[in-house]
Amino acid sequence: xxxxxxxxxxxxxxxxxxxxxxxxxxxxxxxxxxxxxxxxxxxxxxxxxxxxxxxxxxxxxxxxxxxxxxxxxxxxxxxxxxxxxxxxxxxxxxxxx
Numbered sequence: 511x512x513x514x515x516x517x518x519x520x521x522x523x524x525x526x527x528x529x530x531x532x533x534x535x536x537x538x539x540x541x542x543x544x545x546x547x548x549x550x551x552x553x554x555x556x557x558x559x560x561x562x563x564x565x566x567x568x569x570x571x572x573x574x575x576x577x578x579x580x581x582x583x584x585x586x587x588x589x590x591x592x593x594x595x596x597x598x599x600x601x602x603x604x605x606x607x
Contacts, residue, residue, distance in 0.1 A: 511567050511568065511569060512567070512568060512569070512570060512571075512574075512596060513547070513565055513566070513567055513596070513597045513598065513599060514565070514566045514567075514568060514571065514574040514594055514595065514596055514597055515563075515564075515565060515566075515593075515594070515595050515596075515597035516549075516562070516563070516564045516565075516566055516574075516578055516592070516593070516594050517561070517562070517563050517592065517593050518561055518562045518563075518583075518588075518589040518591065518592035518593070519552070519560065519561040519589065519590050519591045519592070520559070520560050520561055520562075520588055520589060520590060521587075521588065521589065521590040522590065525560070525588060525590070526558060526559075528583075528586050528587065528588045529559055529583070529588055531586070532582050532583055532586045532588065535582035536581060536582045536583045539580075539581055539582055540564075540581075543577070544567075545566050545567055545568060545574075545577050546564045546565070546566055546567075547564075547565045547566070547567050548564070548565055549562065549563055549564025549565065550562075550563065550564075551563075561589075562583065562589075565597060566578070566594075571594075571596065574594060575594055578592070578594055
């Protein structure tokens, strides 16, 4: 298995509404398949959620990309910009995070 870093920024217009409406499905999707090792939202100065970050474990890039594509946030068109990159854990381990 390999690790992948996913980073995404919400659309500025309407993003908060899409995120709020889709969040329960996103959280259920994320928790149901065990692919996300850790993750969470980016927040703005007022603590509002404005983007997403996660470390995904998958067999290969294609599997990670399919996971991201099928996320309810992505299906709802929440993101203005997103990136998916292979990632290597080099400092600490998941056991110490």
